[in-house]
Structure formats: structure tokens, C-alpha cells
Amino acid sequence: MMTTSVQLIPLLIVAAMFALFILGGLGSKIRQASDYGFAGSYSSRMGSGAAIASNWMSAASILGLAGLFYLKGYYAMAFVIGWTGGYILLLVLLATQIRRFGKFTAPDFVGFRYESEAARTVAALISIMISMIYCVAQFRGVALLVSWLFGISYQAAVITGTALVVTxxxxxxxxxxxRNQRLQYFVLIVAFILPLMxxxxxxxxxxxxxxxGYGQAIIDLQTQFGFFWSEPFASISLFKWLALCFTLMFGTAGLPHVLSRFYMAPSIRDARWGVVWGLFFIALIYWSAPAYGVLARLYDARAGLAFRQPDPMTADLVTLSAALQGGVPVWVVGLLVAGGMAAAFYAVSGLLQxxxxxxxxxxxxxxFRPTATDSDKLVMAKGFFLVLAAGVLLLSFKPMxxxxxxxxxxxxxxxxxxxxxFLLGIWWSRTNAAGVLAGMLSGVLISFSAPLFGGMLPLVETLFPLTSSAFLGAPLVVLVMIVVSLVTRPPSSKVVAFLAHDVHDVGER
Amino acid sequence: MSDDNTDRGINIFKPQAGLMRGEVRVIVLVMSAWLLAVVGSQLAIWFLEDSLSGFWLTELFFFNLPIHFWLTGQFLPLWFILLGVVFNLWMDRHESRRMDGTIRLRTTGRRKEEQQP
Structure with missing residues (x-):
């Protein structure tokens, strides 16, 4: 996949697309950017669905998913289900109530609901950690694409990519x-599906x-090359599959930048229908993603490499390599690269902000400074943005x-x-600050238990694998929260009354 | 889980009468359909893989795709969308029914100024 020269036409298309987004955003008369940087307009439920989908799309969806299909086959279906099924959790259990709650960010919600500055701070720190880890994944995508576009090494591409994102x-x-998210979604879906056609x-x-249509490739792989996709759980057990799938679902319903979407919908009904439209638009991408992985396998097989164990380093670019091997016109390749770049760029800028x-x-x-004014905070936000970008840059040098x-x-x-x-905060009014603090801290510990304690206790690695720890972890954290809440003081009657009247609409007024 | 607030507090397992009780019922239904589809489909595929040395997964095609690719990759996301539509239609009707009887001021949420703590 390495190139040594600049890919001129794709590069021009990438540049043109970013120019389109920037100029389009300048011309737009709708200005709703909030202090927190979640901009976007909602004039219809379908439009807000497209905004949810484009807010969701990242390098993981456009590049990562196909790469994993290519490398591990059916295992990658856990991502498709996790990243679509999670929206049902969100819709059914959280969306309506978060909209009624009326808080803008996850730390805001936690701080208000649990009446605890400590809980708010921990939630903010966790949000920052989540943003950074997610960004490292995006940076890998950006770096791989930049490396291909400019014909430079991965490390040089990490630096170039960071510079481009910050600029x-x-x-x-x-x-x-x-940010015109509906236009972005439209460009993204065309960029992703057109090459496939x-x-x-x-x-x-x-x-x-x-x-x-890609199913025919599976049949051809079977009949012509003896390559089968028919043993879904042979190398990766059913438990591992379900653990990953449910982890992704719980994570979808817990990602701060996804939850933030609901505070801004104009009404509760719009919030709910926006989620369903969003799910549909997201599914359009995920119905297609496996095709890239399967087609790449077919091209390998035709080149006489049916059973080659792919290099994980190049597998992430399989969307692109499939398009190149399949001989699609160069402008279509450019469009695909531009789509991947846009998804990663907007994901990175949103997460870092x-x-x-x-x-x-x-x-x-x-x-640090209780007397900070709004303009102090704005300066800090800009400064910390650069600090975060530098941190992610350092973490991205070595592919993890x-x-x-x-x-x-x-x-x-x-x-x-x-x-x-969020779950207990909304659905069980007895949860208190001590409970949520104990829960969130044990949640962090569980998330990193595999690298921390896996060496000493192999069972930990089996039960809480690094990528799939929330399957058993989240129920465990819920249990911790319930037990700790019950043995400590109940929350104030003010919060309980707020939950009952304003969030759940029950009880006397 | 007994405490002073139970009789007027919020607990998903003890929904209060009115809007919340109906809401919790539909939540339980949708979540069951969600869980059953995810776990059930994978158990079925796991079973098919084991029986007749994987015969079904190599020979059984549906919409041009092997049955497990179709079931998981195509059908489940569609099933989620359907569940979402059913849930939303039910909630819309449920809320309108309630609104007929009472004057409701907060249906569109609180105003922006009030949202800041």
C-alpha cells in the first residue's frame, strides 16, 4: 500500500471537499454554535437524523470496520450490531429523559443529578480520557490516509496529519x-457507496x-478458491463476540459526544425521531462496510493470495486498497479518501473540543481558578485543545x-x-454521589484491568478483555453503585422531586 | 431497596402510576425484543455452525448472502430500526393521550435560560 509519490488527483479532491465544507459553512446563515462547540441546525427530524449520523461517523466506521472484516471475518459483525443496537438503548432508556433533564454535557448532568462537584470532576476527567483514546484511533486513520496521499512514512504522516487537523x-x-452536518452526511454516503457500486x-x-451484491463474492471465494467464511465462532468464541457487541452497545449509550446530541433537539418527539432517522443513516453505512472487506479478500484470492494472513498495519486501509485493486476511476478513489479524511477530521475536532x-x-x-471569567475559560479551552492534540500525537506514533x-x-x-x-441517575432516584463516584472509579479500574492485572490473574483478561470489558463490567458497576448508594445517605429531596416531576413527569406538582 | 423515598422516588422496577407505568411497560417490551434478537440470532448461528459440520452456513443463502451474514449484517440493524419506529409511535400516542386530559406546559422541555445550573 505504500506509495512514494504524491497522489495528485485524490489530493485535489480532498482539498476541494474541505474547501466546499468551509465555504458552505461560511455561507450558511444559521448560526447556532453553542459555547460547547456542538453546532448544527435542526429543521426537520430527518435532517437531525443526518446530523446524528454524521456526528457519529469516524475513521472507525469508514476505514476500521472494513479492515476488521478483511482481517477477522464474521467477528467484525459485532461492531455492526454494537454500533447500531446501542442506539436502541439510547432511544428507549435515555433520549427522552436526557432531553427533559436539560443539561448540556455529561459532566454537567452528573454534577447536577448527584449534587457533587467531585462527581462532576471525575466525569469530566473520564470524558477527556474517552476523547483521547477515541482520537488516537482517528489519528491512525488520518495518518494512514495522509501517508498514502503524500507518499510519506507513517511517523511523518502522524505529524503532518496533526498539523492539518489543528490548522x-x-x-x-x-x-x-x-458545520453543515447534513451536507457532510450526504457527501460521506456517496463517497462510501459509489466506489462499491x-x-x-x-x-x-x-x-x-x-x-x-457483494454476497456473490462470498460465493465465488467458496467455489473458486476454497475460501470459506462459514465458521463464525471457530477462532473467536461466542462469549468474546457477545462481550464485544454488548460493550459497544453500552459504550454507544455512554459516549459523551453522542449523548450531547439530545440536549439540543427542539422537542422530545424530535429527539426521539431524530434517533431513529440517525440509526437508519448509520445503518446505510454499516450495511455496506462488510462488502469492502469481502471484496478485498476476493482480490487477494485472484492475485493468488487466498489464504494470506493480512498485515494488520495495512488492513486498516483495505477500503482504499480494494478500490485500487478493483480499478475504479481515480476520481472515485479520491472521493473515498476524502470521505475517510472528512469523517476522521470532524471526529477529531469534535472530540478534542x-x-x-x-x-x-x-x-x-x-x-484551579474559582474566579475565572468566561473569557479566561475560552482561553483555557483553546490552550487545552492544543495540549490534547499534542498528547494524542505522542500516543499515535507507535501503532497500538x-x-x-x-x-x-x-x-x-x-x-x-x-x-x-446516566442509567441509574435517570431510573433510580436513590442513587447518590457516593454511589456514582464509587461506580465511575471502579468502572475506570475495570476498563483497564486486563493490562493492569491480567498478568497476575489470567481470569481477569478472560472476563474483562481490554476491548470488551463493559459486557460484564457495566452490570458490575451498576451493582457497586446500588450497594454503595444504599449504605450511604439518600440524595436530597430536591433532586428526587426534580426527577419525578421534570424528568419522569409523575407525582404531584 | 426500601428507603424513605421509595413511595415517591423513581425506580424502573417500581414504576409509578400514570405516564411512567405505561412507558416502562413498552420499554421492557422493546428491550426484550432487542435482547432476544441479538442473543438469539447468535445462538442460532453458533448452533448452525456446530451442526452438520457447518453445512448450513456454506449452503444456505438468503438475499444473495450466507445466512449468518444476512441475519446479523442486514436483518438485525433493520430490526433495530423497526423497534425504534414502534417505540416512537407508541410513545407519541401515549403522550398525546395523556395531554388530552391535562394541560401540559413542559412538553417541549424547559427554556434554554433555565437549563444552566
Whole structure:
């Protein structure tokens, strides 16, 4: 996959697309950017669904998923189910209530619900950790694409990519560019599905709906090359599959930047229907992602490498290599790269701004400078943005795993900490500050128990694998929260009354 | 789980009368359908893989895809969307029914100024 020269046409298309987004954002008359950097307009439920989907899309969806399909086959389906099924958890258990709660960020929610500055600070620190881990996954995607575009080494591409992301955020911020998420989603879906149509058409498969058409490639792999996808749980057990799947679901319902979406919907009904539209738009991408992995296997087989064990380093670029091997026109390749870059760029800028806001608004004024004014906080947010970017840059130099796997660690952390804090915070009024603090801290410990204690206790590694710890971890954290809450003082009657009247709409007024 | 607040506090396992009781019932239904589909489909695939040395997963095609790819990769996300639509339709009706009887001021949530602590 390494190239040594600059890929001129794809590079131009990438540049043109970013110019389109920036200019489009400048022309937009709708300005709703909040202090926390969640910008976007909602004029319809479908539009808000597209915004949810484009807010969700990242390098993990566009590149990581296909890479994992190519490498591990059916195992990667756990991501498809985890990242779609999680939205049902969100919709059914949290969306309505979060909208009624009326708090803008996860630390805000935790601080208000549990009436504890300590809990708010811990939630902010955890949000920053989640942002950073998720960003490391995105940086890997950016670096791989930049490395291909410019024909430079991975390490050089990490630095170049970071510089590009920071420049992009600074330019967008200075010019006051509003993020047009519906336009972005539209570009992304075209960039992802069009190459697939070209590929399946060229192979003579059913190309109109390539989400089904790629099945022919599985049949061809079986009949012509003796390569089978028919042993889903042979190398990776059913337990591991379910653990990963449920971890991703709990994480989806616990990711701070996903939860933040609901505070801004104009009404409760819009919030709910937005989620369902969002789920549909997300599913459009995930119905298609396996196709890239399968087609890449077919091209390998045709090149006489049917049973080659792929290199995890290149597997993450399999979306791109499939398009190149399949001989799609160069402008379509450019579009695909641009789609991947856009997804990763917007994910990174959103996550870093989220992390910086958590520091500047939740930690800095409380722990460092209680007298900080709004403009102090804004300066801190900008400064901490750069600190975070530098931190992620350092973590990204040494490839730690595949994009989807690194992202899964962030989901596991969110599923073990923020998800239980929201779930019990909304559905059990007896949960108190001591409970949520004990819960979140044990959640952090569980998330990293495999690397911390796995050496001494192999059982820990089996039960709480780094990428899949929330399957058993989240219920355990819920248990900790219940037990600790019951043995300590109940929360104030003010919060209980707020939950009953304002969030659940029961009881006397 | 007994405490002073139980009779007026919020507990998903002891929903209060009115809007919340109906809501919890539909939540339980949707969550069951969600859990059953995810775990059930994987158990079924696991069983198919084990029986007749994987014959079904190599020979059984549905919509051009091997049955396990179709079931997990195509059907389950669709099932989630359907569950979401059913839940939303039910909630919309449920809330309108309630609104007919009482004057409700807070249906669109509180105003932005009030959201800051």
C-alpha cells in the first residue's frame, strides 16, 4: 500500500471537499454554535437524523470496520450490531429523559443529578480520557490516509496529519464556519457507496444495491478458491463476540459526544425521531462496510493470495486498497479518501473540543481558578485543545492496534462509567454521589484491568478483555453503585422531586 | 431497596402510576425484543455452525448472502430500526393521550435560560 509519490488527483479532491465544507459553512446563515462547540441546525427530524449520523461517523466506521472484516471475518459483525443496537438503548432508556433533564454535557448532568462537584470532576476527567483514546484511533486513520496521499512514512504522516487537523480547526474557528452536518452526511454516503457500486459492477455482480451484491463474492471465494467464511465462532468464541457487541452497545449509550446530541433537539418527539432517522443513516453505512472487506479478500484470492494472513498495519486501509485493486476511476478513489479524511477530521475536532471544554468549564474553574471569567475559560479551552492534540500525537506514533480496536477501548471505558451513571441517575432516584463516584472509579479500574492485572490473574483478561470489558463490567458497576448508594445517605429531596416531576413527569406538582 | 423515598422516588422496577407505568411497560417490551434478537440470532448461528459440520452456513443463502451474514449484517440493524419506529409511535400516542386530559406546559422541555445550573 505504500506509495512514494504524491497522489495528485485524490489530493485535489480532498482539498476541494474541505474547501466546499468551509465555504458552505461560511455561507450558511444559521448560526447556532453553542459555547460547547456542538453546532448544527435542526429543521426537520430527518435532517437531525443526518446530523446524528454524521456526528457519529469516524475513521472507525469508514476505514476500521472494513479492515476488521478483511482481517477477522464474521467477528467484525459485532461492531455492526454494537454500533447500531446501542442506539436502541439510547432511544428507549435515555433520549427522552436526557432531553427533559436539560443539561448540556455529561459532566454537567452528573454534577447536577448527584449534587457533587467531585462527581462532576471525575466525569469530566473520564470524558477527556474517552476523547483521547477515541482520537488516537482517528489519528491512525488520518495518518494512514495522509501517508498514502503524500507518499510519506507513517511517523511523518502522524505529524503532518496533526498539523492539518489543528490548522483545520483553527481556520474553521477563526472564520466562524458552521458545520453543515447534513451536507457532510450526504457527501460521506456517496463517497462510501459509489466506489462499491463501481467495484461490484466491474465484477459483474448485482451493483444497484451493492449491500446485497457483494454476497456473490462470498460465493465465488467458496467455489473458486476454497475460501470459506462459514465458521463464525471457530477462532473467536461466542462469549468474546457477545462481550464485544454488548460493550459497544453500552459504550454507544455512554459516549459523551453522542449523548450531547439530545440536549439540543427542539422537542422530545424530535429527539426521539431524530434517533431513529440517525440509526437508519448509520445503518446505510454499516450495511455496506462488510462488502469492502469481502471484496478485498476476493482480490487477494485472484492475485493468488487466498489464504494470506493480512498485515494488520495495512488492513486498516483495505477500503482504499480494494478500490485500487478493483480499478475504479481515480476520481472515485479520491472521493473515498476524502470521505475517510472528512469523517476522521470532524471526529477529531469534535472530540478534542469536547475534551477541551470539559477541562475549561468543569475542571479549571473548580480546581484551579474559582474566579475565572468566561473569557479566561475560552482561553483555557483553546490552550487545552492544543495540549490534547499534542498528547494524542505522542500516543499515535507507535501503532497500538487497529482503528476499530482502539475505538472499542474508548467505548468500553464509556460503557463502564458514563453509561451506568446516566442509567441509574435517570431510573433510580436513590442513587447518590457516593454511589456514582464509587461506580465511575471502579468502572475506570475495570476498563483497564486486563493490562493492569491480567498478568497476575489470567481470569481477569478472560472476563474483562481490554476491548470488551463493559459486557460484564457495566452490570458490575451498576451493582457497586446500588450497594454503595444504599449504605450511604439518600440524595436530597430536591433532586428526587426534580426527577419525578421534570424528568419522569409523575407525582404531584 | 426500601428507603424513605421509595413511595415517591423513581425506580424502573417500581414504576409509578400514570405516564411512567405505561412507558416502562413498552420499554421492557422493546428491550426484550432487542435482547432476544441479538442473543438469539447468535445462538442460532453458533448452533448452525456446530451442526452438520457447518453445512448450513456454506449452503444456505438468503438475499444473495450466507445466512449468518444476512441475519446479523442486514436483518438485525433493520430490526433495530423497526423497534425504534414502534417505540416512537407508541410513545407519541401515549403522550398525546395523556395531554388530552391535562394541560401540559413542559412538553417541549424547559427554556434554554433555565437549563444552566
Amino acid at each position: 483545520f480547526v483553527v481556520i474553521s474557528g477563526t472564520l466562524g464556519v458552521v 463501481f467495484l461490484t459492477k466491474k465484477l459483474g455482480y448485482f451493483w444497484v444495491v451493492p449491500q446485497f 469536547n475534551g477541551a471544554a470539559a477541562f475549561a468549564y468543569d475542571i479549571y474553574p473548580r480546581l 492496534g487497529m482503528i476499530a480496536e482502539i475505538a472499542a477501548v474508548a467505548f468500553a471505558l464509556a460503557g463502564n462509567t458514563i453509561f451506568p451513571a
